[in-house]
Amino acid sequence: MKNNVFDTRQLLAFATLARLGSFTRAAQELYLTQGAVSHAIKALEEQAGCRLFERAGRRVALTQSGEQFLRHVEKIMAEMKTARRGLDELSRWGHGRLRLGASTTACQYILPTVLREFKQSFPKCVISIDPGDHARQMEQLLGASIDLALMLEPEGNKELNFVPLFEDEMRFLVAPGHPWAREGRVVREGFAEETLIVYSHTSYTFRLVQDYFRTEDLPLTNILELGSMEAIKELVKIGLGVGMLAPWVARPEIESGALVSLPLGRRKLKRRWGVASLRGRRLSLGEETFVGLCQSVSSEIGGRAVAVA
Known part of the structure; x- marks a missing residue:
C-alpha cells in the first residue's frame, strides 16, 4: 500500500531547492551533499507521482505541479516553525x-x-x-x-x-451563648432538637458526616445545608444552629471567641x-x-x- 505521508526532511529539501534554484546552494544551506538533496527530491517526486522541478543545466525551476505543491509545503513549514516555538516556550523556565x-x-x-x-x-x-x-x-x-x-x-x-x-478534624462549632458552649461539652440527650448546619449534601464531606452519625446511632433530623463556609459560620454566630466544620477554617472566629469549637464525641471524624x-x-x-x-x-x-x- 502506497504511503501518502510526506517525509518532513524531503519537504525541507524541496522548499530550500525551490527558493535557491540550485542543488549546490541547497546542499550547502542544509549541510548535506548534493547527492543527498537529489535523492530526497527524486523520492519526493516518486511519492507525489509527478515532476516537481525542471532541470536546466545547474539551475532548476518549479513545474506547474511544483508551484502548486510549494504553496502547501510553505504552510506546512510555517506551522512546524510555530509548533517548535511553542515547544521552546514551554521548555523555558516560568512558561507552560x-x-x-x-x-x-x-x-x-x-x-x-x-x-x-x-x-x-x-x-x-x-x-x-x-x-x-x-x-x-x-x-x-x-x-x-x-x-x-x-x-x-x-x-x-x-x-x-x-x-x-495535612489531616484535619471535623468538629461542632457553636455560638458562645449556646448551652453546649456553657457546658463545655456536647449534650447528646438534646442532639435531636438541634439544627445541624452542614456543607452541601452533594459534597464528599457531607457523606463522611452522614456515615459518622449513622455509626454513632445519632439521628440527623434537622439539617440546614449551605454551599459556603462563611455563610455557615455567620448563621452559627447568630444562633440558628450548630455548625460542622474543620476548626482551621474558622480559626480567627475561634481565637476571638466569636465561635466555640467542640469535639463530636470520643470517636473523631478526621479527613486527609x-x-x-x-x-x-x-x-x-x-x-x-x-x-x-x-x-x-x-x-x-x-x-x-x-x-x-
Whole structure:
C-alpha cells in the first residue's frame, strides 16, 4: 500500500531547492551533499507521482505541479516553525500551563497563598482553576481535563496518585451563648432538637458526616445545608444552629471567641487533604513545584488545625 505521508526532511529539501534554484546552494544551506538533496527530491517526486522541478543545466525551476505543491509545503513549514516555538516556550523556565481542580474550601483558604508563591517562580505559566466537588474532581482527573486536584483523599482509587498534605478534624462549632458552649461539652440527650448546619449534601464531606452519625446511632433530623463556609459560620454566630466544620477554617472566629469549637464525641471524624494526579503520569517541573508549595503552606495549616481543635 502506497504511503501518502510526506517525509518532513524531503519537504525541507524541496522548499530550500525551490527558493535557491540550485542543488549546490541547497546542499550547502542544509549541510548535506548534493547527492543527498537529489535523492530526497527524486523520492519526493516518486511519492507525489509527478515532476516537481525542471532541470536546466545547474539551475532548476518549479513545474506547474511544483508551484502548486510549494504553496502547501510553505504552510506546512510555517506551522512546524510555530509548533517548535511553542515547544521552546514551554521548555523555558516560568512558561507552560497548570490546570487545577479544587474544592471551594481549598480555593478560598489554601490556593491563594500557594498560587501567589507559584507565580513568583513561574510568572508566565497559564493557570486555570476549576472549582468543583469531590466527584467532579475525580472525573476530571480520570478524563485528563485537569492536571492536579487539591482534594480530600479518595477511597480505594488505584488509578490516582495522592500526595498527603495535612489531616484535619471535623468538629461542632457553636455560638458562645449556646448551652453546649456553657457546658463545655456536647449534650447528646438534646442532639435531636438541634439544627445541624452542614456543607452541601452533594459534597464528599457531607457523606463522611452522614456515615459518622449513622455509626454513632445519632439521628440527623434537622439539617440546614449551605454551599459556603462563611455563610455557615455567620448563621452559627447568630444562633440558628450548630455548625460542622474543620476548626482551621474558622480559626480567627475561634481565637476571638466569636465561635466555640467542640469535639463530636470520643470517636473523631478526621479527613486527609492532598494533591491528586493520574497514576503513572510524569509531573512537569511546574506541577512538582506546585505540589511542593502546597506541602509547605499546608504544614502551617496542619499546625493550626491541631492548635485550634
